[in-house]
Amino acid sequence: MLARVKTFKLAKYHIIALILMPIILIGGFLLAINNLIAEETKVKVSANEAVIADLNQQIDEQRKKLDELADKIDEYKDNINKYKNQASTLKSQVYILDNQIAKTQLDVKAKNEEIKVTELEIQKVELQIIDNERLIEEQKKYLAAFIRLLDYYDDKDYLLILLNNNSFSEFFDQVNNIEGIEEDLQKALNRFQEMVEKFNQQKQELNAKRDQLSELMNKLENQKDVLEDQVETKQYLIKETNNSEKKYQNLVSDLKQEQLTANNAVAALERRLRQELEKKGDEEKFNTFGEASLIWPMDSRRITVYFRDPDYPYRYLFEHSGLDVGVPSGTSIKAAEAGYVAKVAIGTKWYGTYIMIIHNNNLATLYAHLSSVNVSADQYVSRGQIIAGSGNTGFSSGPHLHFEVRLNGLPVNPLTYLP
Numbered sequence: 001m002l003a004r005v006k007t008f009k010l011a012k013y014h015i016i017a018l019i020l021m022p023i024i025l026i027g028g029f030l031l032a033i034n035n036l037i038a039e040e041t042k043v044k045v046s047a048n049e050a051v052i053a054d055l056n057q058q059i060d061e062q063r064k065k066l067d068e069l070a071d072k073i074d075e076y077k078d079n080i081n082k083y084k085n086q087a088s089t090l091k092s093q094v095y096i097l098d099n100q101i102a103k104t105q106l107d108v109k110a111k112n113e114e115i116k117v118t119e120l121e122i123q124k125v126e127l128q129i130i131d132n133e134r135l136i137e138e139q140k141k142y143l144a145a146f147i148r149l150l151d152y153y154d155d156k157d158y159l160l161i162l163l164n165n166n167s168f169s170e171f172f173d174q175v176n177n178i179e180g181i182e183e184d185l186q187k188a189l190n191r192f193q194e195m196v197e198k199f200n201q202q203k204q205e206l207n208a209k210r211d212q213l214s215e216l217m218n219k220l221e222n223q224k225d226v227l228e229d230q231v232e233t234k235q236y237l238i239k240e241t242n243n244s245e246k247k248y249q250n251l252v253s254d255l256k257q258e259q260l261t262a263n264n265a266v267a268a269l270e271r272r273l274r275q276e277l278e279k280k281g282d283e284e285k286f287n288t289f290g291e292a293s294l295i296w297p298m299d300s301r302r303i304t305v306y307f308r309d310p311d312y313p314y315r316y317l318f319e320h321s322g323l324d325v326g327v328p329s330g331t332s333i334k335a336a337e338a339g340y341v342a343k344v345a346i347g348t349k350w351y352g353t354y355i356m357i358i359h360n361n362n363l364a365t366l367y368a369h370l371s372s373v374n375v376s377a378d379q380y381v382s383r384g385q386i387i388a389g390s391g392n393t394g395f396s397s398g399p400h401l402h403f404e405v406r407l408n409g410l411p412v413n414p415l416t417y418l419p
Contacts, residue, residue, distance in 0.1 A: 048130065048131050051127055052124055055120050055121075055123055055124045055127075056124070058120050059117055059120050059121060059124070062113055062117045062120065063117060065113050066110060066113050066114065066117070069106055069109060069110045069113065072106055073103055073107065073110065076100075076102050076103035076106070077103065079095075079099045080096055080099045080100060080103070080311075083095050083099075088317060089245060089248070090237075090241055090243070090244075091245075093248070093313070093314075094234065094237070094238070097230060097233060097234040097237070098234070100311060100313065101227065101230045101231060101234065104223060104226050104230055105227060107226075107227075108220065108223045108224060111216060111219055111220040111223055112220065114216050115216050115220065118213045118216060121209050122206065122209045122213065125205055125206045125209060126206065128202050129199065129202045129203065129206065132195060132198060132199045132202060133199065135195055136192070136195050139191065139192045139195060143189065143192060218301075221302060222302045222303065222304070222326075225302050225326035226305075228326070229304045229305070229324070229326060229397065229398050229400070233313050233397040235397070236396075236397035236398075237397075255317070255318075255350065255395055256317065258348070258349040258395075259350050261350075262348065262350045262351055263321075266343070266356055266364075266366065266406075267409035269343055270356070270358055270364050270406070270409050271409060273340070273342050273358060274358065277340065285340075285380055286339075286340050286358075286360075286380075289338055289339070289360045290360065292339075292359040292360045294336040294363075294365070294405065294414075294417045294418055294419075295334070295337070295383065295384060296334075296418055297333050297335070297403055298327055298333055298334065298390070298401060300327045301325070302325060302326045302327075303323050303324065303325055304326045304400060305320055305323070305324035306320070306323060306415075307320060307321070307322060307411075307412075307413040307414060308320055308413075321404055321411035322366070322402050322403050322404035322405070322414060323403045323404075323414050324400050324402055324403075325400060325401045325403060326398075326399075327390045327399065327400060327401055328399055329371050329389070329390060329399040330371055330390065330391070331389065331390040331401070332389065333387055333388040333389065333390055333401060334384050334385060334386055334387065335357060335365075335381040335383060335387050336365045336403075336405075337363075337365070337383050338359070338381065338382050338383045339358055339359040339360075339364075339365070339380070339381060340357065340358050340378075340379075341355065341356075341357055341376065341377050341378065341379050341381060342356045342358050342364070342377065343355070343356040344375065344376055344377050347393065347394075349394060349395065350394055351366070351368035351369065351394050351402070352368060352370065352392075352393025352394025352395070352396060353369070353370040353371070353372075353373065353388075353391065353393045353394070354366060354367060354369070354370060355373060355387055355388055357381060362407055362408050363405065363406070363417070364405075364406040364409075365403070365404065366402075366403070366404040367387065367401060367402075368394065368401070368402035368404070369390070369392060369393050369396040369400060369402050370388045370389060370390060370393065370401075371388075371389045371391025372388060372389040372391070373387065373388045373389075374386055374387050374388055375388070
């Protein structure tokens, strides 16, 4: 009898040992994996954290430089505004140009600093993405170990576990342990989801930073064009006046009269031609055109002077009536819309060589300072047709296209009508 009892107890302990041994082994395996993952991740992430910290310091230093540049730029703006309100003299005009040149030089420098900041921020986000990718991969291993452990418990017969425990409390401890593992698994899954969401946000941030960098590079090139235009304007002014106040005043007077004459002539011509074309009815091609929809007259988008630009060097004399786009002399110029060529003028003082085309919706476009023309007055052009080459004729300090859009004969902002 005693031998049977001993045999039964030994068998019971043997069964318990068989059940507990895999649990202990899996638990130890899971702990080992966790420790290994934690140590490996800690070492790798710590290395990147040091680099990221250094990048943050560099970004802060660059931003301080940007703040200092912004203060200096504001000083030049104040100087320009003070002289803009003073009487028109050669001295004040040169002073304004000097300050605009100095301001634009700082603008170029500031754009370079912004580009450096953005490049550093891109490096930082790329490192953060690498860290997050590594954590996600490690978390996957962690989750896989949890799932293997749950699979092990799911294969167990709870009745057998109950029979092989000395008391109900031991049985419930075992069941609670399984529930605890499930809770830990849920927490791990939640952490994993947070990592994935953070990873996606970082990728979006990286793409936004790259777009920002591309935009800054374009703005930098545009600022360089503006700077070149301002330097050429100053050189043109000094050359035309020979540093003589009297010659300067004569130049200003002539230009004002030339601008007024050109504007009146263009507006009057447009009104007359529209009336004549409308009288011809449906037989006239112009009256068959649909609603006007403009395109850019050249591939470049580097605007050096905007419509009614507050930084236009001669704004206190006359408003800038269009867009100046910096392009090399001879650049192909396209008709912004199908229309009727109302005027081709050669070598005028104000616009230089220019073309005016009238369109539907009471719109007209004007292309000035041209070096060559491919069309003649009283002909039709199609949308996108090459009509001229850009140049530096008339009142112009450097190669560019002066592009105007007129509504009912009056200049309006071209950017309102361009895509």
